[in-house]
Amino acid sequence: MCTRRLLLLLLLTGLASNLLAYESDQHSNRRAIVSDSIGVMDRKVNDTIAQIVRNWRRKRQDNKAFARAIYHELGGLYWADKIERWAARTDLVEKYPQTRRHSIYRGMPIWATRVNFVFGVGRSFKVNAVMVGSDKFGHFFSQGYKYYKRELRSWDEERLLAWGSFAERWIFGLLTTGVYSNADLVANYEGMLFYKSLFEDDVIPGKRAILRWKDGRPEQVRQFTWADHVNDYWDEVLNPSFNVSSLDKILRSRIRKLCGEYETQPALYVSVDDGLLWQRYQHIGMIDNRRNLFSRICAPAVPLADGAGTFQVLGVIR
Numbered sequence: 001m002c003t004r005r006l007l008l009l010l011l012l013t014g015l016a017s018n019l020l021a022y023e024s025d026q027h028s029n030r031r032a033i034v035s036d037s038i039g040v041m042d043r044k045v046n047d048t049i050a051q052i053v054r055n056w057r058r059k060r061q062d063n064k065a066f067a068r069a070i071y072h073e074l075g076g077l078y079w080a081d082k083i084e085r086w087a088a089r090t091d092l093v094e095k096y097p098q099t100r101r102h103s104i105y106r107g108m109p110i111w112a113t114r115v116n117f118v119f120g121v122g123r124s125f126k127v128n129a130v131m132v133g134s135d136k137f138g139h140f141f142s143q144g145y146k147y148y149k150r151e152l153r154s155w156d157e158e159r160l161l162a163w164g165s166f167a168e169r170w171i172f173g174l175l176t177t178g179v180y181s182n183a184d185l186v187a188n189y190e191g192m193l194f195y196k197s198l199f200e201d202d203v204i205p206g207k208r209a210i211l212r213w214k215d216g217r218p219e220q221v222r223q224f225t226w227a228d229h230v231n232d233y234w235d236e237v238l239n240p241s242f243n244v245s246s247l248d249k250i251l252r253s254r255i256r257k258l259c260g261e262y263e264t265q266p267a268l269y270v271s272v273d274d275g276l277l278w279q280r281y282q283h284i285g286m287i288d289n290r291r292n293l294f295s296r297i298c299a300p301a302v303p304l305a306d307g308a309g310t311f312q313v314l315g316v317i318r
């Protein structure tokens with residue numbers, strides 16, 4: 001690689017250290033038995049909401065200020081948000097047995113993995129029966145808050161989602177990590193819905209707002225739960241990212257090496273809700289890369305019975 005390209009990557013790495021969350025790896029260790037941390041993670045958010053309610057000093061209704069307080073307590077301006085760092089460090093959240101340096105990306109060249117070459121990957125844990133990277137919770141609270149602020153400034157949905165897609169192509173994705181994460185976009189969008197659901201009924205269908213105002217003070221009337229937001233499309237194996245070509249080629253090769261694990265427990269690598277989830281989120285800017293699903297890479301190709309020389313793939317087809 002020429003010196004100019006190397007210098008550019010080093011510059012991006014330095015910039016990313018202040019701005020970005022770790023990428024994550026849900027390809028590895030999927031068969032590990034890990035307890036579901038939804039109760040712990042629910043309690044963390046509800047305790048934060050309760051703390052903000054107790055410490056509220058304003059004497060008037062201010063939805064935006066309350067949302068900003070949550071962002072400051074759980075999100076943040078730096079490369080790993082407060083809730084990410086907390087979840088990664090606390091013993092209350094059981095992690096999958098994977099460290100920053102031991103992942104499917106290990107040993108890949110810097111021009112393929114870029115920032116991840118230096119920083120490695122974040123931890124993954126189970127929430128609402130989904131294998132989720134810690135970075136998704138930062139996206140939820142920080143990028144979701146930015147979506148919400150822009151909506152309050154009367155951005156229409158098309159412009160709002162185009163901004164999120166632009167960010168994922170550049171500073172938060174392809175430019176710095178080589179990865180355009182569809183799961184990041186889902187977490188961003190669900191984060192915006194969370195902030196809206198603080199004071200709006202039926203943002204979560206059939207549920208009232210989490211809070212209401214009474215005499216100028218906030219009052220919590222419904223408990224938050226990650227079950228309203230986390231689904232299979234937060235998992236980058238079940239909702240594969242779009243990657244730069246140099247990374248994608250190596251990644252597909254490494255997925256093939258994991259096909260033996262897939263064949264022992266294929267249900268761990270398949271989402272029965274794929275069609276519904278793709279339809280739900282298709283408008284948010286995802287790039288379809290489901291050719292990188294284990295069910296497509298690992299399933300054997302066989303001749304069709306019609307003798308016409310065409311082929312089909314055995315396994316789950318979407």
